[in-house]
Amino acid sequence: MRAQVVERLAHAGCVAAEEEAGELLAAAPSPEVIDGWVARREAGEPLAWITGRTTFCGAGLRIDPGVYPPRRQTEALAARAAALLPAGGRAADLCCGSGAIAVHVGSVVAGARVVAVDRDPTAVRCAQRNGVPACVGDVGGPLASAAFDVVTAVAPYVPTGRLAFLPRDVRAYEPLVALDGGDDGLDVVRRVITDAARILRTGGSLLLELGGDQFDPAAGALGAAGFAGIEAWTDDEGDLRGVVATRER
Ligand SMILES: C[S@@+](CC[C@H](N)C(=O)[O-])C[C@H]1O[C@@H](n2cnc3c(N)ncnc32)[C@H](O)[C@@H]1O
Incomplete structure (x- = not known):
């Protein structure tokens, strides 16, 4: 067999x-x-939709059909977020999908209080089934000002013109709302930055997943929104995978 x-x-x-x-x-x-x-x-249907499960940061996670399956590359962002969150701290995962990042951060940081938001009710239900207090909302809209030590977001960041180059199965099955980031891929990311500047406490950290040549425009938006200490991280091939920044003002 x-x-x-x-x-x-x-x-x-x-x-x-x-x-x-x-x-x-x-x-x-x-x-x-x-x-x-x-x-x-x-x-071509995603394996996680068929089995209803995937593994993220070494732990099992429920994935409902229609919900973006978390990628292995995102584990680096989740690990960095967990390392930045103090014990008993508060974190918000925007564009949470299945809640993979929130689950990891909540499970490794003692006393962490992690909440999550997604605009897709199917994703929010999935995150809730994974034990994450999640709500339907636009970016960080439902969350209180200056309430968080860490904000994470894997927003849709594929430039519209690059969607055609994604693997055939991804294009055929995965929701466009999870992938399409507009002309330069940063439409939702810019809104995440604006909302993160509001909901983070001074000194709090924002972690964003990015790719390609998105560092410079993202760094510009972060600087304009009052973030400092803007640093990229890359994968083993040297490709951009994400950015971390500190809310300064
Ligand atoms: C690339 S997926 C990432 C999901 C999850 N963070 C992960 O890494 O597995 C992007 C998610 O952003 C959500 N999304 C897109 N636009 C949004 C918006 N304006 N506000 C909130 N969520 C949004 C989509 O529904 C999708 O679940």
């Missing part, structure tokens, strides 16, 4: 066919569902 599943997934173009076959077989409630599950994966 396992060999057949691996072969079908590999034939369909899954780069991690062995690993995915293992996940499908482990999550299947009965052998009867396997054929249908493999067919869905062959058609």
Whole structure:
């Protein structure tokens, strides 16, 4: 059975066919569902929507169909956020999706109080099922001023003109509202920066996931909004993955 599943997934173009076959077989409630599950994966549906689960920062997470599955690259942002949040501190995860970042930060920082916001009610329900106090809202709109030590956001940041270059399965299945960041990819990110400047306490930290050549325009918006100590982090290939900044005024 396992060999057949691996072969079908590999034939369909899954780069991690062995690993995915293992996940499908482990999550299947009965052998009867396997054929249908493999067919869905062959058609390109995200693995996490089929199994209803993924792993983020080493912990299991529920992912409901329609909700953006968190990416491995985002674990670096979650780890940095957790390191910056003092014990008993307050964090807000904007554009929270499944609540992956909030779950991690809340689980590793003693006494942390983490809340989350997303405009998509399906994502908010998923985050709530993952144990995160989450609400439907636009960026940081529902949250109180100067209330937070750390704000995180993986907002949609793909420039509209680059959407066509995303993997076929992502384009076919994942919600556009989770991906499309407008002309330069920073439409929602700029609004996150504005709201973070309001809801962070002085000295609090904002962490944003970014990519490509977005550092300079994001740094400009951060500086204009009163942030200092603006620093990028990159992945092993040297590609931009995110920015951290401190609210100064
Ligand atoms: C790229 S996904 C990231 C989800 C999650 N943070 C993660 O890393 O898995 C972006 C999320 O932003 C949400 N979103 C898009 N525009 C928004 C807005 N104006 N206000 C709140 N959430 C928004 C989408 O619904 C989606 O869940």
